[in-house]
Amino acid sequence: MTHPAHADQILAWYDHNRRRLPWRAEPGEIADPYSVWLSEVMLQQTTVQTVADYYRRFLARWPTVQDLAQAPLDAVLTEWAGLGYYARARNLHKCAAMVVARHRGVFPSNEAALRLLPGIGDYTAAAIAAIAFDRPAAVMDGNIERVVSRLFAVEDPLPAAKPRLKILVTDLTPQARPGDYAQAMMDLGAMVCTPRRPTCGLCPVSGACIARISDDPERFPVKTAKPDKPTRYGAVFWLVRKDGAVLLRRREEKGLLGGMMEVPGTEWRDTPPTAPLADAPLKLEWQKLDASVRHTFTHFHLELQIYRGAVGLGDPKLGTWITPDRFGEVAVPTLFRKVAKAVFGK
DNA sequence: TACGCGTGGTA
DNA sequence: TTACCAAGCGT
The missing domain is CATH 3.90.79.10 (Nucleoside Triphosphate Pyrophosphohydrolase)
Structure with a gap:
């Protein structure tokens, strides 16, 4: 690990600032894979606040992956209406069917097998492996990209810098409590290391943050300009x-x-x-x-x-x-x- | 690799 | 009002 104290500081912060979210397990508990998968797919490019009600409705209507697999696609699309990125709903339904048909209704626990399922990419595979199975998978989402790019003051612009950031995250991820570590880093990005006006005074690793020490942290992550919308x-x-x-x-x-x-x-x-x-x-x-x-x-x-x-x-x-x-x-x-x-x- | 793919909140 | 952004994935 690059900075031995880093993960301990992040986890200590997490233990004292833990958010209670509908899909999050109690301290010391491990969330079940179906709940983790459902929430992670809903959270792709979607805010926590928006997802909460949808998540509760889905879980109440389809408590298990078998229930969801047997549901008509149209019922899933109807429940998903308003959440956006509707390919997620179609892939969710397809994924449920594959978990039932090919995995006897049990989610695989390793990233490679998860990655083969529809709607599960690099991020979601790592998140499920770490959060639901306690595997030391390196999780990288938009929040973690921002935190790490600031920690190391990465000047390379996103999205080209993603592979380099992934290596840094892999290096930082601890063997112990990898799921909590991933959620802690995401919470840190969402609550402290925010895109604008980060509150570095509340950050457990501000002392090690190159962007904080040497520069304006808000300058990171550097991003390539997006074309404007017609x-x-x-x-x-x-x-x-x-x-x-x-x-x-x-x-x-x-x-x-x-x-x-x-x-x-x-x-x-x-x-x-x-x-x-x-x-x-x-x-x-x-x-x-x-x-x-x-x-x-x-x-x-x-x-x-x-x-x-x-x-x-x-x-x-x-x-x-x-x-x-x-x-x-x-x-x-x-x-x-x-x-x-x-x-x-x- | 770059683009297509929703929506709601925020400054 | 506009622009940006949010726990990305598929092609």
Whole structure:
């Protein structure tokens, strides 16, 4: 280990500042692999606060990996709706089935085997091995990248510097309590060594931190600039049946919002649609609403115009007809919940 | 390797 | 308002 005292200081800090999180075991206990896996997948690029309620609902509805494997995919997507990155939900379901079919319902305990399961990458494999199986796996997420890049004042920009940071983390990770160490480093990054205005006065290893000693710690990690997001435009068709039900369709399995339900609409292009009604599901009197919807995805902004139309009997071949008060029962992502909200004037 | 992939909170 | 960021993964 590069700094023998480092891990002890981190663990001591963790023992005194331990956060109680729904998926976290009591001190001295080891969390069960299913809970760790479920929480870690939900936490990929997603905040602790957002995940907490979803995690509780999933665990209550599907208490074991067998329960989740037997659930219909659509039920999983519905519970996941609003959490984003929907490939995670599809891979979660697939992974559960593989654990049942290939591993007799027992999660493998080593990184290499975990890494073969869908939705489990380097980070999640190491996290499960360390947290659920007490294996000395080197865990590196965005928090730990930041902590380590500051500890060593790494000037190489991310993401190119990740392999080097991983070597540093591997060197730092202790043989004893590796799961607690990983969670401690992530908590440290989330609570003390924050992206902006880190509170170095509360940090257990500030004395060893090169960024803290020699420079402005906020300068790290150095990152390469990201390209700015373009804006795309489209229109959606809010088609209401006489009984108030609205037409939804299932999106393709792959790609953006894959497998989720949508309000039918035009394609999204770099300029506003000139003849949107050509793409409407039916030829009828469409009324353009004043309200529009703006939504930002990972790599572009989207602006949708809304057209409203009415029919007497809705043809089931057009898609699924469902009243807006029941959108919670189907897999409607946030974008189209925003559309519903705009139609009703917020 | 670089990009596609959601959403909500924060400054 | 805009930009950035959060317990990354798949291709």
